[in-house]
Amino acid sequence: xxxxxxxxxxxxxxxxxxxxxxxxxxxxxxxxxxxxxxxxxxxxxxxxxxxxxxxxxxxxxxxxxxxxxxxxxxxxxxxxxxxxxxxxxxxxxxxxxxxxxxxxxxxxxxxxxxxxxxxxxxxxxxxxxxxxxxxxxxxxxxxxxxxxxxxxxxxxxxxxxxxxxxxxxxxxxxxxxxxxxxxxxxxxxxxxxxxxxxxxxxxxxxxxxxxxxxxxxxxxxxxxxxxxxxxxxxxxxxxxxxxxxxxxxxxxxxxxxxxxxxxxxxxxxxxxxxxxxxxxxxxxxxxxxxxxxxxxxxxxxxxxxxxxxxxxxxxxxxxxxxxxxxxxxxxxxxxxxxxxxxxxxxxxxxxxxxxxxxxxxxxxxxxxxxxxxxxxxxxxxxxxxxxxxxxxxxxxxxxxxxxxxxxxxxxxxxxxxxxxxxxxxxxxxxxxxxxxxxxxxxxxxxxxxxxxxxxxxxxxxxxxxxxxxxxxxxxxxxxxxxxxxxxxxxxxxxxxxxxxxxxxxxxxxxxxxxxxxxxxxxxxxxxxxxxxxxxxxxxxxxxxxxxxxxxxxxxxxxxxxxxxxxxxxxxxxxxxxxxxxxxxxxxxxxxxxxxxxxxxxxxxxxxxxxxxxxxxxxxxxxxxxxxxxxxxxxxxxxxxxxxxxxxxxxxxxxxxxxxxxxxxxxxxxxxxxxxxxxxxxxxx
Numbered sequence: 001x002x003x004x005x006x007x008x009x010x011x012x013x014x015x016x017x018x019x020x021x022x023x024x025x026x027x028x029x030x031x032x033x034x035x036x037x038x039x040x041x042x043x044x045x046x047x048x049x050x051x052x053x054x055x056x057x058x059x060x061x062x063x064x065x066x067x068x069x070x071x072x073x074x075x076x077x078x079x080x081x082x083x084x085x086x087x088x089x090x091x092x093x094x095x096x097x098x099x100x101x102x103x104x105x106x107x108x109x110x111x112x113x114x115x116x117x118x119x120x121x122x123x124x125x126x127x128x129x130x131x132x133x134x135x136x137x138x139x140x141x142x143x144x145x146x147x148x149x150x151x152x153x154x155x156x157x158x159x160x161x162x163x164x165x166x167x168x169x170x171x172x173x174x175x176x177x178x179x180x181x182x183x184x185x186x187x188x189x190x191x192x193x194x195x196x197x198x199x200x201x202x203x204x205x206x207x208x209x210x211x212x213x214x215x216x217x218x219x220x221x222x223x224x225x226x227x228x229x230x231x232x233x234x235x236x237x238x239x240x241x242x243x244x245x246x247x248x249x250x251x252x253x254x255x256x257x258x259x260x261x262x263x264x265x266x267x268x269x270x271x272x273x274x275x276x277x278x279x280x281x282x283x284x285x286x287x288x289x290x291x292x293x294x295x296x297x298x299x300x301x302x303x304x305x306x307x308x309x310x311x312x313x314x315x316x317x318x319x320x321x322x323x324x325x326x327x328x329x330x331x332x333x334x335x336x337x338x339x340x341x342x343x344x345x346x347x348x349x350x351x352x353x354x355x356x357x358x359x360x361x362x363x364x365x366x367x368x369x370x371x372x373x374x375x376x377x378x379x380x381x382x383x384x385x386x387x388x389x390x391x392x393x394x395x396x397x398x399x400x401x402x403x404x405x406x407x408x409x410x411x412x413x414x415x416x417x418x419x420x421x422x423x424x425x426x427x428x429x430x431x432x433x434x435x436x437x438x439x440x441x442x443x444x445x446x447x448x449x450x451x452x453x454x455x456x457x458x459x460x461x462x463x464x465x466x467x468x469x470x471x472x473x474x475x476x477x478x479x480x481x482x483x484x485x486x487x488x489x490x491x492x493x494x495x496x497x498x499x500x501x502x503x504x505x506x507x508x509x510x511x512x513x514x515x516x517x518x519x520x521x522x523x524x525x526x527x528x529x530x531x532x533x534x535x536x537x538x539x540x541x542x543x544x545x546x547x548x549x550x551x552x553x554x555x556x557x558x559x560x561x562x563x564x565x566x567x568x569x570x571x572x573x574x575x576x577x578x579x580x581x582x583x584x585x586x587x588x589x590x591x592x593x594x595x596x597x598x599x600x601x602x603x604x605x606x607x608x609x610x611x612x613x614x615x616x617x618x619x620x621x622x623x624x625x626x627x628x629x630x631x632x633x634x635x636x637x638x639x640x641x642x643x644x645x646x647x648x649x650x651x652x653x654x655x656x657x658x659x660x661x662x663x664x665x666x667x668x669x670x671x672x673x674x675x676x677x678x679x680x681x682x683x684x
Contacts, residue, residue: 028052028149032064032137032156033117039163040127044077045137045156046117047104052082053114055149059107060118062142067135068100070126071158076104077120082112089119125160132162164188165231168223172235174360175203175213176243176264183209183221190227197221202239213239216269216357240360241269244276244329244351247364252371252435254338258291258331259346259366261315265326266297269357273318276351276359282311284337284344284368290315291331297323298330312349334366341368371437372396376429382445383411383421384471384570391417391441397433404430410446424448424568448477448567451536453486453557453574459642461545466555466574467502467649468537473603474503475531477567481524484560484571486539488517492547492578498523502535502604505651506659510537520559532603535649543578551578579642593669593676596650600681604651607636609669609676613643619672623648625665625680633660636667652682659684 033046047062060083066073076089083089086108093102102121112118121137137156144151166187175181183205185193195205202217211221218236243264251257261276278287290306292298302319315330348361375394383389391413393401403413407427413419419429429441450471458464468484482504486496496519498512499505507525514520519539529536547553553576560569594608611621623637634655636648650667653659662684668677 026149027152028055028144029154030062030118030139030142030151031154032139034137034157034159035123036159036161037125038161039125039129041125042074043071043123043125043158044120045123045158046081046120047139049082049115049118051115052112052144055111055144057112057144057149058109059105059146060142060144061103061105063101063103063140064121065099065101065138065140066123066158067098068095069098070129070133070135070160071100071123072126073100073102073121074124075122076102076106077122078106081117081119082114083108083119085110123158125158129160130163130165131160133160134158135160164227164229166193166223166225166229168221168231168233171233173211173237174240175211175237176240176360177213177215178265179213179243181211181213181237183211183223185209185223185225185231187231188227188229190225190229192226194224195221196224197237203237211237215239216241238358238360241357242266242353242359243362244348244359245362245364246278246332246346246348247366249334249364250367250369251334251336252369253336253341254371254436256288256333256335257366259334259364260328261330261332263297263326263329263359265324266322266353267324269322269353271323271353271357272320273316273355274323274351274353275314275316276361277312277314277349278332278346279312279349280346280366281344284340284342285346285366286335287313287332288335289333291333293331296328296330297325304330336366336368341370343367371435372398372433374431374433374437374439376431376439376441379442380445381419381429381441381443382447382570383419384450385421385423385446385448386472387421389419389421391419391429391431393417393431393433393439395437395439397431397437398435400434402432404432405444406430406440411444419444421446424566446568447570449474449569450572451557451560451569452572453555455575455577456646457577457579457642457644458543459580459640460543460547460549460578462640462642463540463542464576464639464641465499465501465637465648466539466541466576467535468539468557470534470536473531473534474529474536474567475603477529477562479529479562479567480527481522481563482537482561483520483522484537485518485520485558487556487558488553488576490553491516492544492551492553493517493576494542494544496539496541499538499540500657501538502649502651503529503533504537505653505657506530506532508657512539530603532601533605533649533651535604535651538649541576543576547578549578549580552576553578579644591671591674591676593667593678595678596667596680600683601650601652602683604649605680607648607650607667607680608645609648610645611641611643611671621646621669621671623667623669625650625667628664628666633665650680 029050031048035043037043076091078084089106091104139153142151166189197203197219199219203219205211220233222232224230245262249257249259287308304317307314347363351359373395374397377392403417405411410425410427427444432438454467456464498510498521504523507523510523512521555574557571592610596605596607621641625634666679
């Protein structure tokens with residue numbers, strides 16, 4: 001079939017040669033026809049000619065080229081063509097790159113007559129060419145006989161039509177037995193669609209494409225429409241015996257939470273062992289263990305082992321009977337970061353039962369929630385030893401509240417938040433609510449005592465005593481040294497000096513230095529201050545004769561140090577009120593001597609007195625202590641004072657600084673020729 005008999009071919013060529021000189025001298029038009037088809041179909045392309053009658057055409061040959069990526073020439077057909085009476089054509093197909101070429105030769109013993117299809121070249125369209133396309137059919141080297149008659153050639157086209165297609169989705173999937181997965185068909189679908197799976201034992205599918213998992217394994221899904229277009233998933237649909245999920249759970253920062261691991265039904269699978277592994281961000285969590293409390297599937301079933309590593313953990317379990325049921329398999333204990341928060345993903349890296357059944361896994365989330373905001377109020381507290389302060393907690397606390405202080409030597413605090421100041425120092429109040437939220441106050445400052453610099457009144461040109469007074473007895477505080485500085489501004493005070501008065505008078509001479517606007521004092525003794533009074537110390541200031549009237553001079557106390565810093569005092573500034581006699585209130589314009597207090601004297605007594613206004617502008621005042629036999633014991637005051645109330649203090653010592661004997665004494669006030677006296681007892 002692929003070759004002509006040699007004798008017939010030679011005869012045809014001889015006749016063609018005889019006729020070559022006798023034929024008409026015009027060119028014959030030859031053309032490649034056109035056709036179309038779908039992927040995988042065959043298409044016959046005619047090689048057409050104009051009339052050959054009388055031209056003694058006894059042979060022909062030609063080449064036809066095309067895109068071999070799209071089509072392939074497979075044969076030459078003569079049935080129903082002008083060459084139907086000749087012997088079968090000889091053809092050869094070659095390919096160079098993407099160009100395919102078919103070479104055809106044909107001959108016969110009878111000349112061709114008429115016009116039309118000389119023969120047909122049959123092509124097969126590439127089955128993978130589903131989209132529309134086309135290739136040019138290039139006609140070349142066409143020869144009748146040995147060149148007579150001549151020819152003109154024109155090309156043809158083979159058109160590839162788009163193949164109607166349908167597509168199945170999803171292409172892959174994982175389904176737990178008993179659960180479903182919906183499939184759809186899209187594209188050039190001609191309804192109705194018939195659905196099927198590759199194995200109905202593993203999975204069935206309804207007429208609407210709803211697949212139901214039946215048993216562990218893998219299937220493909222096929223859709224066939226009414227036009228017989230079909231599509232099958234290229235991937236597989238895995239049917240898993242069980243589904244395993246983790247979480248969700250929520251936990252406060254720094255706390256622990258039990259996170260459930262849950263399974264679908266295990267019935268009928270003969271499960272005797274299993275293992276799963278999880279991963280999570282290591283900076284957010286650590287997993288500290290696995291628990292199987294009552295109600296979990298692994299409770300009492302068999303041994304459960306747990307291993308943890310940074311950012312992950314693995315749980316293994318095994319039993320001697322089939323594990324059945326569904327629900328919580330076990331719990332994992334997650335310890336949350338003490339600082340970080342957020343919704344954190346927890347993912348399965350593997351889950352296998354009986355070493356052959358992989359589970360369909362569903363990852364989960366564990367949310368770390370910041371602790372609620374709580375605020376200790378008040379934020380800054382200053383107390384004297386023995387005082388109390390009720391603390392409260394603002395924000396969103398969860399009761400009950402645990403109260404504490406950082407330094408329990410400084411203060412204590414009750415279960416209800418009542419602070420009691422104990423000793424001088426600085427600490428903080430701490431509150432922690434039931435869920436672990438914590439807040440600290442900025443500071444709790446406790447002073448052992450309050451030392452107040454006196455506020456006194458004097459007229460220009462006089463000397464007045466300014467005491468430094470404690471708010472409490474200091475005998476139990478162990479004070480053996482004391483120093484402080486008093487400052488003022490302006491020129492209304494000419495000079496100042498420290499006096500051996502008050503408790504520190506027991507130590508003997510007081511050291512001091514002065515500047516035009518300050519006095520710095522220091523005193524110490526071998527014995528600590530006792531409970532003999534409240535006056536810690538005293539200074540005298542000389543008011544300048546030219547001090548403006550009325551005016552107020554602020555006395556600022558600073559650097560009060562007791563011992564080497566303990567106990568700690570809170571200080572209050574004092575002042576000097578400069579007034580004239582006319583500025584004294586009527587109620588103060590009475591000459592009077594008050595009762596010493598305390599009486600009897602154990603450490604010291606305060607002696608109040610009042611001076612009236614005087615036409616001479618005041619007078620010198622003396623106040624002294626005498627024994628019952630009239631012997632002078634101590635001069636408490638010898639100075640010019642303004643009208644109004646005043647006070648002096650006796651510490652139970654004589655002018656030499658020696659403690660007097662217990663007994664009865666009297667103190668005597670003299671002013672402008674007037675004298676008042678009262679008795680005062682001293683006990684030891």
